[in-house]
Amino acid sequence: MSASPTAGAIEIPNEYPVELTAPDITPYAAGNSGTPYIWSFDSGVPGPHVMISALVHGNEICGAIALDWLLREDVRPVAGRLSLGFINIDAYSRFDPQDPNATRWADEDFNRLWSDEVLTGDRDSSELRRAREIRPFMDSVDILLDIHSMQRPSPPFMMAGMRAKGRDLARQVGVPEIVISDQGHAAGVRLRDYAGFSDPDSPKNAVLIECGQHWEKAAGDLAIESSLRMLRSQGTVSDDFGGDLARGATPKQTFVExxxxxxxxxxxxxxxxxxxxxxxxxxxxxxxxxxxxxxxxxxxxxxxxxxxxxxxxxxxxxxxxxxxxxx
Ligand SMILES: [Zn+2]
Known part of the structure; x- marks a missing residue:
C-alpha cells in the first residue's frame, strides 16, 4: 500500500501559530559523507555510529533546528562516529510558514518506505529517490534518533518500536516522559523500524521522538535537549559538550504499548x-x-x-x- 496519489493535494488548514523559524540549511547541502545533506564525523576511537536525523517529514522543523545548532556548535565525537542528516530536502525546501502543513512530503510519506520490497521495487517518487540515495548510509548506522513533531498540541512522545531494546534506549535518553511501544503503520515501514533497528537479534537500535506540536517553541528546545541527552548517553560527545543545557533531572517515564x-x-x-x-x-x-x-x-x-x-x-x-x- 502507499499514500493516495491525491494525498498531497488535500489541504489541511493550520490552526496553530508558527513560533519556530525554519533554519536555512542550504549551507549544509554538500554534506561530507558522499551523500548530500548528511554530515559524518569519525572520532577514530571505538564506539557506535550514532545518527540524528531530521526532516523525514519536511514540515517538522524542530529537528532541523537541533541539527543546525549542533553543527554551529562544531559538535564532534569523542568515541565512535557521529552523523547528522537532513532527510526530506525536497519537501523542506518548499516550507512556507503561511501554509505550513503543505510540505510534509513532496510526493508521498518518506516514513512509510523502509521495507526491502518498497526500496528495491520499481515505483518512483521524490521520497523514494532520497530513500534509495541515503539507504547505503543508513546501513552503517548503529543507533538512530529520528526527530519529528506532531500536528496537534500533545505531550511529547518517544516512539520506541515493539522491541525491549527500543524501550531501553528511550530510558537511556531519559526524555520525554511518555514512551510508546508501537508497530508503526499499515501504510508502510518507518525509518525507525528499518532492517536491524527492529530486529531483536541485531545490536542496532533506534527511537523516534515526537517533540510536540510542529510549530511550538518547546518542540525546538526538546529537539536540542533529546539530541544532547542521546549523544551523552552513548558516550559520543564529551561530558561537557552542551554546557548547562539538558542537565536537569530526567522525569519518571511512563510506558505505553x-x-x-x-x-x-x-x-x-x-x-x-x-x-x-x-x-x-x-x-x-x-x-x-x-x-x-x-x-x-x-x-x-x-x-x-x-x-x-x-x-x-x-x-x-x-x-x-x-x-x-x-x-
Ligand atoms: Zn513526522
Whole structure:
C-alpha cells in the first residue's frame, strides 16, 4: 500500500501559530559523507555510529533546528562516529510558514518506505529517490534518533518500536516522559523500524521522538535537549559538550504499548467524536472515539491512551493509535 496519489493535494488548514523559524540549511547541502545533506564525523576511537536525523517529514522543523545548532556548535565525537542528516530536502525546501502543513512530503510519506520490497521495487517518487540515495548510509548506522513533531498540541512522545531494546534506549535518553511501544503503520515501514533497528537479534537500535506540536517553541528546545541527552548517553560527545543545557533531572517515564492502529476504511467520511489532540486517557471501555462511514469506533478497554489523532483522514491512513499503559 502507499499514500493516495491525491494525498498531497488535500489541504489541511493550520490552526496553530508558527513560533519556530525554519533554519536555512542550504549551507549544509554538500554534506561530507558522499551523500548530500548528511554530515559524518569519525572520532577514530571505538564506539557506535550514532545518527540524528531530521526532516523525514519536511514540515517538522524542530529537528532541523537541533541539527543546525549542533553543527554551529562544531559538535564532534569523542568515541565512535557521529552523523547528522537532513532527510526530506525536497519537501523542506518548499516550507512556507503561511501554509505550513503543505510540505510534509513532496510526493508521498518518506516514513512509510523502509521495507526491502518498497526500496528495491520499481515505483518512483521524490521520497523514494532520497530513500534509495541515503539507504547505503543508513546501513552503517548503529543507533538512530529520528526527530519529528506532531500536528496537534500533545505531550511529547518517544516512539520506541515493539522491541525491549527500543524501550531501553528511550530510558537511556531519559526524555520525554511518555514512551510508546508501537508497530508503526499499515501504510508502510518507518525509518525507525528499518532492517536491524527492529530486529531483536541485531545490536542496532533506534527511537523516534515526537517533540510536540510542529510549530511550538518547546518542540525546538526538546529537539536540542533529546539530541544532547542521546549523544551523552552513548558516550559520543564529551561530558561537557552542551554546557548547562539538558542537565536537569530526567522525569519518571511512563510506558505505553500500542495495541491497535485505527486505519481509515471509508473514502473520506471519518470524523472524531471529540477534538482529540493526543495524550488523552479515556477512562471507560466502550467510549465513542469516532465514526468511520457508518461504523462507530469505540475504546476497546479502560484507560485507553490516544496516540496522535491525525488530520489526514482518508482511506488507508492511520487515524489514531490506541495504547495500554504498562505498569
Ligand atoms: Zn513526522
Amino acid at each position: 500500542v495495541t491497535q492502529a485505527i486505519t481509515v476504511q471509508s473514502e473520506n467520511d471519518f470524523t472524531f467524536a471529540r477534538p482529540f489532540t493526543g495524550g488523552e486517557i479515556i477512562p471507560e471501555k466502550g467510549t465513542l472515539l469516532a465514526h468511520d462511514g457508518g461504523e462507530e469506533i469505540l475504546t476497546p478497554y479502560d484507560k485507553c491512551f490516544l496516540v496522535m489523532p491525525s488530520m489526514r483522514l482518508w482511506r488507508g491512513q492511520t487515524a489514531v493509535r490506541l495504547g495500554r499503559i504498562l505498569d
